[in-house]
Amino acid sequence: MQLLTEYRKDVPRVERFNVVSRVTHWGHTVTFLLCLFTGLPLFLNVGVDSVGLLSMANLIHRTAAVFLTIFLIYFVLFNFVGIINWIKDILRFGMNDLKFLILFPFEFLGFPVKMPPQTRFNGGEKGNSIVTPTMVILIVCSGYVMWFPQLFSDGLVRLAYPTHGIAMILATVMVCMHGYLGSFHPGSGESFWGMWKGTVRADWAKHHHSIWYEETYGNKEKAKEGEE
Numbered sequence: 001m002q003l004l005t006e007y008r009k010d011v012p013r014v015e016r017f018n019v020v021s022r023v024t025h026w027g028h029t030v031t032f033l034l035c036l037f038t039g040l041p042l043f044l045n046v047g048v049d050s051v052g053l054l055s056m057a058n059l060i061h062r063t064a065a066v067f068l069t070i071f072l073i074y075f076v077l078f079n080f081v082g083i084i085n086w087i088k089d090i091l092r093f094g095m096n097d098l099k100f101l102i103l104f105p106f107e108f109l110g111f112p113v114k115m116p117p118q119t120r121f122n123g124g125e126k127g128n129s130i131v132t133p134t135m136v137i138l139i140v141c142s143g144y145v146m147w148f149p150q151l152f153s154d155g156l157v158r159l160a161y162p163t164h165g166i167a168m169i170l171a172t173v174m175v176c177m178h179g180y181l182g183s184f185h186p187g188s189g190e191s192f193w194g195m196w197k198g199t200v201r202a203d204w205a206k207h208h209h210s211i212w213y214e215e216t217y218g219n220k221e222k223a224k225e226g227e228e
């Protein structure tokens, strides 16, 4: 069974994600998963600490959380324009995105459906772009409040605990669906290469994100045709 689609160098490719986005994305994936697996025993309060495993989990959890924060700051500092364009794309949510969300379960189950044209991010990705980063920001903020309670009011510290847990659960559900859809789901493999190597096949981009492709690369294509 082939899990990912083949990475084709011999066909025209277009840039999808710059290096800052990719470093942040994979940096967040590693640190998020480290935080999740070391945070779960702390959250569920399981395990006996006689051999120091819980203390070790706590240390890894806090260290990974600091790196996750550093990636967040790095992304904001070095990809500010990218973030603005990302927000602008999310705000373009419209009928085509709604239709995409309605049709997606049918496509997921293997029914032949014709998806409406999509912008840079499709309807589902726009939803993920809102929910996951919001949950990650809530997790980060509530985490530091719990870590340094002496700096914050009692009410805020009390609020931080359920916030951290609920945001963690929501983010985990999103990441499980997103991780599968962004890699092994048939037809999604090419999007994985966009996040891994930075480029996707031009024909895939034209098919899956036709509005974005037309707006970003359409004119260059027309100019090239004019030269020929």
Ligand code: HEM
Binding pocket: 016, 025, 028, 029, 030, 032, 033, 120, 121, 124, 125, 126, 128, 129, 132, 133, 136, 175, 178, 179, 180, 182, 183, 191, 192, 193, 194, 195
């Ligand atoms: C578990 C492994 C993961 C895989 C295989 C994966 C894969 C991908 C891919 C392929 C894209 C680009 C989709 C496109 O072409 O637009 C993407 C985008 C994105 N990823 Fe991940 N990702 C993973 C984990 C994570 C984690 C842990 C987070 C957050 C903590 C995250 C947050 C995002 C966000 C916010 C986007 C942009 C919106 C979207 O395209 O849905 N990802 N991911």
